Amino acid sequence: MNIYDISKQAGVSIATVSRVLNGSPNVKPSTRRKVMDIIDQYGYTPNAFARGLGLDTMNSIGIICADSSDLYLSKAIYYIEGNLRKNGYNCILTCSGYNHDDKEAALAMMINRRVDAVILVGSNYIEADDETNRYIMNAAAQSPVFLLNASMDCPNVFCATCDDFKAMQDAALALIDSGITDILYLYNSHSYSGRRKLGGYRSACEIRKLDIAQDLMQFYEGSHEDIDGVCRFLCGLRAQGLVFRAVLASEDMLAAGAVKYAKKNGIAIPDELSVIGYNNSLLTTCSDPEITSVDNKLEALCFQLVRTCIGVLNGEKMPPKIIYSGELVHKGTTRLVH
Amino acid sequence: MNIYDISKQAGVSIATVSRVLNGSPNVKPSTRRKVMDIIDQYGYTPNAFARGLGLDTMNSIGIICADSSDLYLSKAIYYIEGNLRKNGYNCILTCSGYNHDDKEAALAMMINRRVDAVILVGSNYIEADDETNRYIMNAAAQSPVFLLNASMDCPNVFCATCDDFKAMQDAALALIDSGITDILYLYNSHSYSGRRKLGGYRSACEIRKLDIAQDLMQFYEGSHEDIDGVCRFLCGLRAQGLVFRAVLASEDMLAAGAVKYAKKNGIAIPDELSVIGYNNSLLTTCSDPEITSVDNKLEALCFQLVRTCIGVLNGEKMPPKIIYSGELVHKGTTRLVH
DNA sequence: TTGTACGCGTTATCAT
DNA sequence: ATGATAACGCGTACAA
Numbered sequence: 001m002n003i004y005d006i007s008k009q010a011g012v013s014i015a016t017v018s019r020v021l022n023g024s025p026n027v028k029p030s031t032r033r034k035v036m037d038i039i040d041q042y043g044y045t046p047n048a049f050a051r052g053l054g055l056d057t058m059n060s061i062g063i064i065c066a067d068s069s070d071l072y073l074s075k076a077i078y079y080i081e082g083n084l085r086k087n088g089y090n091c092i093l094t095c096s097g098y099n100h101d102d103k104e105a106a107l108a109m110m111i112n113r114r115v116d117a118v119i120l121v122g123s124n125y126i127e128a129d130d131e132t133n134r135y136i137m138n139a140a141a142q143s144p145v146f147l148l149n150a151s152m153d154c155p156n157v158f159c160a161t162c163d164d165f166k167a168m169q170d171a172a173l174a175l176i177d178s179g180i181t182d183i184l185y186l187y188n189s190h191s192y193s194g195r196r197k198l199g200g201y202r203s204a205c206e207i208r209k210l211d212i213a214q215d216l217m218q219f220y221e222g223s224h225e226d227i228d229g230v231c232r233f234l235c236g237l238r239a240q241g242l243v244f245r246a247v248l249a250s251e252d253m254l255a256a257g258a259v260k261y262a263k264k265n266g267i268a269i270p271d272e273l274s275v276i277g278y279n280n281s282l283l284t285t286c287s288d289p290e291i292t293s294v295d296n297k298l299e300a301l302c303f304q305l306v307r308t309c310i311g312v313l314n315g316e317k318m319p320p321k322i323i324y325s326g327e328l329v330h331k332g333t334t335r336l337v338h
Numbered sequence: 339m340n341i342y343d344i345s346k347q348a349g350v351s352i353a354t355v356s357r358v359l360n361g362s363p364n365v366k367p368s369t370r371r372k373v374m375d376i377i378d379q380y381g382y383t384p385n386a387f388a389r390g391l392g393l394d395t396m397n398s399i400g401i402i403c404a405d406s407s408d409l410y411l412s413k414a415i416y417y418i419e420g421n422l423r424k425n426g427y428n429c430i431l432t433c434s435g436y437n438h439d440d441k442e443a444a445l446a447m448m449i450n451r452r453v454d455a456v457i458l459v460g461s462n463y464i465e466a467d468d469e470t471n472r473y474i475m476n477a478a479a480q481s482p483v484f485l486l487n488a489s490m491d492c493p494n495v496f497c498a499t500c501d502d503f504k505a506m507q508d509a510a511l512a513l514i515d516s517g518i519t520d521i522l523y524l525y526n527s528h529s530y531s532g533r534r535k536l537g538g539y540r541s542a543c544e545i546r547k548l549d550i551a552q553d554l555m556q557f558y559e560g561s562h563e564d565i566d567g568v569c570r571f572l573c574g575l576r577a578q579g580l581v582f583r584a585v586l587a588s589e590d591m592l593a594a595g596a597v598k599y600a601k602k603n604g605i606a607i608p609d610e611l612s613v614i615g616y617n618n619s620l621l622t623t624c625s626d627p628e629i630t631s632v633d634n635k636l637e638a639l640c641f642q643l644v645r646t647c648i649g650v651l652n653g654e655k656m657p658p659k660i661i662y663s664g665e666l667v668h669k670g671t672t673r674l675v676h
Numbered sequence: 677t678t679g680t681a682c683g684c685g686t687t688a689t690c691a692t
Numbered sequence: 693a694t695g696a697t698a699a700c701g702c703g704t705a706c707a708a
Contacts, residue, residue, distance in 0.1 A: 014701090014703090050700070053701080092431075094429070112383045283620075340685055350694075354693085388685030390700095394700080
C-alpha cells in the first residue's frame with residue numbers, strides 16, 4: 001500500500017492524501033474523513049524511506065558510547081533516548097569500544113546514515129591532543145555533535161559536563177580536612193574526565209601543601225567489571241608496603257573493590273580506611289557499608305544535552321557548554337568533617 | 339555531492355559510478371580507478387535514504403527493551419548490538435518501559451520505520467494471555483520478530499531463552515537437598531520468565547513433597563534499583579514473624595538486598611541464611627560474601643539470537659526456538675551439597 | 677479546496 | 693564495458 005493506492009481508493013489525488021497525512025488545514029472536513037477512513041481501513045503508513053529522501057531526515061539521532069553495558073553509560077543512554085523520543089526522535093545506537101579507529105568508524109557510520117545529530121556519550125571521545133580529536137571536528141561539519149561529560153571548543157559541537165575537577169577536588173579536600181593525608185587516588189581511565197578528576201585530586205593536595213607521592217596515584221588496568229581484580233590489586237599494593245588511610249576512586253566500581261579489600265584484610269571502614277567513589281551508582285548501595293560517592297548529576301546533564309540538541313535542530317541559538325557541579329553524597333565509608 | 343556530480347567529474351554515467359560503488363565486476367579497471375579517485379577526492383558517500391528507498395532496507399534492526407539501564411538488559415543490548423554490527427546491521431534502540439500501550443507503540447514505530455527485524459529484549463513482552471500478545475503477531479506479519487528470554491509460538495517469531503524453569507528448580511532443589519526447607523522465594527516480575535522461575539520453585543517443592551506456604555512466595559513491588567527497599571521489605575517480613583532460612587531470588591538485586599538484610603540483623607551467611615540470586619551479574623561480586631547465582635548464559639543467547647536473525651534475513655530456514663540451560667554458580671552465600 | 681508534475685538520489689533493467 | 697532511463701514513494705510548488 002502506497003499513497004497512490006490510498007488516493008485511488010479515496011477518489012482523490014495523492015496531494016490530498018499527503019495533506020491529510022500531514023495535518024494540513026486546507027482540506028475539506030468531509031474529504032479528510034473519507035481519506036482517513038481508507039487509511040485506517042488499510043492500516044496505511046507512509047514509507048519512511050521515501051519520506052526521508054524527500055525531507056532529508058528520518059528524525060533519527062546517533063548515540064555512540066564505548067560500552068552500553070557500563071553502569072554509567074547505560075543510564076546515560078536511557079535518559080537520552082527517553083528525552084529524544086519525547087521530542088519525536090529515534091536513536092541509532094552503536095558501541096564503539098575504546099579503540100580510536102573504531103570510534104572514528106562509528107562516527108563516520110552515523111554521518112553516512114545522515115542522522116540529524118550525533119551524541120557521544122562518555123568522556124572517552126576527547127583526547128588531550130587536538131589532532132586525535134579531528135575526526136569529531138570533521139563530523140561536526142556535517143551534523144551537530146553533542147558531548148556528554150567531555151568538552152571541546154569547536155563550531156557545531158555542544159557539551160554538557162559535570163565539573164569533575166572541582167568535585168574530585170572537594171572530595172579530596174573533605175578527606176584531608178578530616179585529618180586523612182595518606183589518600184590513595186585510584187583510577188582506571190585516561191579519558192577527558194579521567195584527566196580532570198586526577199587534576200582535582202592533585203590540586204587539592206597542592207592547596208593543602210601535601211606532597212603528592214607518585215605511588216599514591218595508582219592506575220588500575222583491569223576490566224571495568226572485575227571488582228575482585230581491584231581487591232587483589234590493592235592487596236598487592238599493601239603487600240608492597242604502601243600505606244594509605246583512604247581510597248579516593250574515579251569510579252564506584254573501584255571503590256567497591258576497595259571496600260572488599262578492607263573486609264578481606266580486616267581493616268575497619270571508615271575508622272581505618274575511608275572510601276569515596278564516583279558516580280553514586282547502584283554499586284554504592286550494594287556494598288556494606290554503603291559507599292560515599294560523588295553524584296555527578298547525570299540525569300540533569302542528559303536532560304540539558306537533549307534540550308540543547310533539540311534547540312539546535314530547531315535552528316535556535318544554543319549555549320555550547322553546560323556545566324553542572326557535582327555533589328559529594330555522604331554515606332557509610334567516610335566520617336568526614338563538614 | 340551526489341552520484342550525478344561524481345559521474346560528471348569522472349566523465350562517466352551514473353550507472354558506472356553505481357557499479358564502482360557496489361563493486362560490480364563489469365567495470366574496466368582504469369575506469370574504476372578514475373571514478374574512485376573522484377569519489378575519494380570529494381569524500382563522497384551515497385545517500386543512505388535514497389539507497390533505502392530503492393532497496394527497501396537501510397540495514398537496520400530495531401531493539402526494544404523496557405529499560406536500557408537495567409543491569410541485565412543493558413548487557414543484552416551490548417551483545418546484540420555488537421553482533422549485529424559485525425553483520426552489517428545498525429540498531430535502532432527504544433526503551434518501552436513496562437506499560438503495555440507503550441510497548442505496543444514502540445513496536446509499531448519500529449515497523450513504520452521499516453526495520454529489517456525487531457528484537458524484543460527481555461521477557462516482559464510476552465503475557466500469559468494470547469490476546470495481549472496479538473500486537474507481536476501483527477508486527478511479525480511485517481518483519482521477523484526475535485525474542486530474547488521469552489517464548490511465543492507464531493510464524494515469523496523466533497526465540498532464544500534460558501530454561502529458567504529448570505534452572506530455578508535446580509537451585510531450589512539444591513537448597514532443599516542441603517537440608518533447608520524454609521525457602522523464601524522473592525521475585526519482582528510477572529513476566530514470561532518471571533512466571534517460569536516461580537514455576538520452577540513450586541515444582542521443586544512439589545517434587546520434594548514440601549508444602550508451599552503462600553507467604554513464602556513474596557513479591558517485591560519497589561524499584562529495580564532500590565536494594566535498600568528490598569532490605570526493608572525483608573525486615574518487615576521478619577517483624578511479622580515469617581521464618582526463612584534461605585532466600586531464593588528471581589534477580590541478583592533482590593539477593594543483594596537479602597544479604598544486606600542479613601547483615602543488618604546479625605544473621606550469619608550462609609550458616610543461618612542462604613541466598614541465591616539470578617543472572618550472575620556484577621552485583622554478585624559486589625556483595626560480601628559474594629552471591630551464589632544462576633548464570634543464564636546471556637552472551638550465548640544473544641549470539642544465537644543474532645545468528646538466527648541474520649539467517650532469517652538471508653532467507654535461510656532457521657529454528658524458531660533456541661533453549662540454553664542455566665547453571666548454578668556456587669559462591670559465598672550458600673553451602674550446598676553437590 | 678484540489679490536482680498535476682517534478683525533485684529527492686539511489687539501484688536495476690535494458691540497450692548499445 | 694558503458695549509458696539512458698525507469699522505478700522506489702513521498703512532499704510540495706504551482707496551477708486550476
